[in-house]
Amino acid sequence: MAVKKSTWRSLVTSCYTADCAPTKPKKTVTKTSSFQRLSMSDLSNPSSTLSEDLSISLAGSNLYAFTFAELKVITQSFSSSNFIGEGGFGPVHKGFLDDKIRPGLKAQSVAVKNLDLDGTQGHKEWLTEVILLGQLRHPHLVKLIGYCYEDEHRLLVYEYMPRGSLENQLFRRYTVSLPWSTRMKIALGAAKGLAFLHEAEKSVIYRDFKASNILLDSDYTPKLSDFGLAKDGPEGDDTHVSTRVMGTQGYAAPEYIMTGHLTAMSDVYSFGVVLLELISGRKSLDKSRPNREHNLVDWARPMLMEPRKLSRVMDPRLEGLYSETGARKAAALAYQCLSHRPKHRPTMSTVVQTLEPLTDFDDVSAPFVYTVPAESKNEDGTKENEENKEVKKDNGQGHHHNNHPLHHGHNRNRIRSPNSPKYYSENGVRQYHRSGLNSPLHGHHRAKGV
Numbered sequence: 001m002a003v004k005k006s007t008w009r010s011l012v013t014s015c016y017t018a019d020c021a022p023t024k025p026k027k028t029v030t031k032t033s034s035f036q037r038l039s040m041s042d043l044s045n046p047s048s049t050l051s052e053d054l055s056i057s058l059a060g061s062n063l064y065a066f067t068f069a070e071l072k073v074i075t076q077s078f079s080s081s082n083f084i085g086e087g088g089f090g091p092v093h094k095g096f097l098d099d100k101i102r103p104g105l106k107a108q109s110v111a112v113k114n115l116d117l118d119g120t121q122g123h124k125e126w127l128t129e130v131i132l133l134g135q136l137r138h139p140h141l142v143k144l145i146g147y148c149y150e151d152e153h154r155l156l157v158y159e160y161m162p163r164g165s166l167e168n169q170l171f172r173r174y175t176v177s178l179p180w181s182t183r184m185k186i187a188l189g190a191a192k193g194l195a196f197l198h199e200a201e202k203s204v205i206y207r208d209f210k211a212s213n214i215l216l217d218s219d220y221t222p223k224l225s226d227f228g229l230a231k232d233g234p235e236g237d238d239t240h241v242s243t244r245v246m247g248t249q250g251y252a253a254p255e256y257i258m259t260g261h262l263t264a265m266s267d268v269y270s271f272g273v274v275l276l277e278l279i280s281g282r283k284s285l286d287k288s289r290p291n292r293e294h295n296l297v298d299w300a301r302p303m304l305m306e307p308r309k310l311s312r313v314m315d316p317r318l319e320g321l322y323s324e325t326g327a328r329k330a331a332a333l334a335y336q337c338l339s340h341r342p343k344h345r346p347t348m349s350t351v352v353q354t355l356e357p358l359t360d361f362d363d364v365s366a367p368f369v370y371t372v373p374a375e376s377k378n379e380d381g382t383k384e385n386e387e388n389k390e391v392k393k394d395n396g397q398g399h400h401h402n403n404h405p406l407h408h409g410h411n412r413n414r415i416r417s418p419n420s421p422k423y424y425s426e427n428g429v430r431q432y433h434r435s436g437l438n439s440p441l442h443g444h445h446r447a448k449g450v
Contacts, residue, residue, distance in 0.1 A: 063134045064146030068153045070101055075112050085164075087212070089125070089228065090116035094160060097145070108159065110145060115154035125228030126154045132204065132227045140193030142215055142225040161223065163216035166274075170211060171283055177315070180322035181359060182220050183278040184330065188355040189222040190214050194271060195348035197224075198264045203233030205241065205262055209270035210251045210284075211277055231262060239263070250284030250295070255342055265342035271351065272337025276300055279330055281315030297338055304335040323361035330358055 074095035075082050084092045091114050098107040115126045133144035148155040163169060166186060169178060178186075190209075197204040208229040214222045229246050240261040245252070253269035256262055273284050276296055282289075284296050293299045303309035310331055314322065333354050339345050346354070 063130075063144065064102060064105070064157070066101075066146050066148045066155070066157060068148050068150045068155070071095070071112055071148055071155055071157070074101060074110070078112075078114070084111060087226070089121050089226065090114045095157075097157075109162075111158045111160050113156045113158065115156075117152065117154075121228045123154060126156070128230060129156060129227045132230055136197075136200065136204075138193060138196045139221070140189045140196065140223050142223040158225070161215035161225075162218050163220065165212045166214040166216060166222065167211035169216060169220075170277060170281065177281070177317035178220075178278075180318055180326070184326065184355065184359045185220060186214065186216070186222045187275050187278055187330070188352065188359055190224065190274065191271060191348055191351045191355055193222070193224040194267055195352050197230075198233070198267070198348050203264065205231045205233050205264055206267050206270075207231055207262065208247050208251075209267055209274065210248050211274055214274070233264060250297075253342070254340060263342060264348070265345050268337050268345045268348060268351070269342075271348070272334050272345075273297060275330065275334045275337065276304075276313075279315065279327065279334060280313050281317055301335060301338050304331040323358070326358045326361040329354070 072078065074097055075093045076095075078091075078093050082093045082095065084094050086092065093112050093114070095110050095112050096108070097105055097110050099105050115121070115123070117123070130144070130147050130149075133141065134147075137143070142161065143159040144156060145159060146157045148157075169175070194206060194209065197206055206224065206227070206229075208226060209224070213224060213226045215225050216222055231241055231243060234241050240263045242260055243262050245257055245260050247256075247270075251270045251273050253266040256266045256269075273296070276282075277284060280296065280300060282293075282296050282300075285294060286296070287294055300313045303313050307328060310327065313331070314327060333346075333351065336344065336346055337351065
């Protein structure tokens with residue numbers, strides 16, 4: 001079969017011509033043994049052999065080419081009840097696929113992303129994602145099931161990730177905090193996804209690694225999504241890729257922002273930011289915090305290598321339930337990834353090797369559980385706390401020596417907390433006041449001159 005070849009320019013022109021004829025419904029792409037991964041440079045290369053028919057260009061990718069009518073059916077005409085969210089690419093709706101749409105298609109929930117041509121990303125970014133995810137498969141990359149390329153419509157169909165993004169899980173208020181072990185699982189999985197991209201036969205630089213682009217399945221397995229800004233890595237003797245600065249403020253590497261020179265180490269820096277977010281529970285940029293804490297990296301990095309200060313960085317919502325050894329190692333790794341010198345940052349394969357043991361540390365402190373003392377009844381029928389009974393016994397009440405002068409003198413030097421049956425010495429209270437510590441009596445007795 002002869003394949004009609006066209007340049008990228010002719011492809012773009014054909015997409016936006018007003019009298020463009022409707023494209024025919026495309027059939028499922030079948031796998032071929034001669035398939036070779038397309039380079040993303042093919043998108044802008046005038047001499048590119050990228051076919052006008054994507055189903056031919058992506059032969060071997062095993063993607064489905066859906067019609068717009070089919071996607072309207074599975075999303076119930078993009079009903080608001082199926083709306084998941086919206087990003088720079090455009091709105092995302094939940095849908096359901098089965099063999100009624102295509103024979104042999106696995107029944108499953110999907111996420112349908114519709115390109116907003118007036119948004120921050122355009123046709124080129126859409127095509128980049130189709131080409132990249134249509135050719136690369138990995139457990140920690142979100143699975144692209146198919147696409148729609150019809151008239152002005154540009155849609156992508158992904159596997160549905162029920163727990164949404166890491167950003168929502170980590171920063172959303174009024175939700176249960178992610179446990180430490182889950183955070184390390186997410187960090188490890190995301191690192192494996194990045195390492196796979198960097199070490200591919202044609203290396204890929206992700207360029208937009210951030211918490212909102214890490215999606216989580218039902219058991220919190222992370223998968224990287226949104227590859228519209230991805231670039232081919234340098235080839236041959238090249239040390240970097242020169243490109244205009246793209247990405248997200250707070251995650252982009254400083255040398256990339258200053259020079260536009262993109263390398264795999266740019267992704268490593270972004271990973272360090274996300275790892276620091278997992279450790280601290282803070283966003284990379286947060287203007288609601290005090291001025292010096294607006295930028296997470298600037299505030300936290302100097303404390304990452306100091307054990308005594310690390311507790312200030314740790315997420316308070318963890319309530320101390322984390323491996324201290326694991327936290328120190330994770331903090332040290334984040335410190336390296338966030339180095340201002342790219343050559344001092346570890347490779348992603350080294351990051352994976354460092355993180356793998358951190359998911360197995362079992363020195364997590366047990367939670368403190370307060371047990372309410374048992375109560376008993378006095379002779380007059382009132383309830384008395386067992387701890388009070390012990391205190392009375394210690395003070396000699398009901399015993400023959402309770403009138404001893406030393407006993408009275410001892411009690412005069414003791415002060416009882418109004419909220420606790422325990423007794424505290426006056427000297428101890430004064431010491432708390434002098435040291436500035438928060439004694440249980442500090443606030444109550446200060447007004448009384450204790």
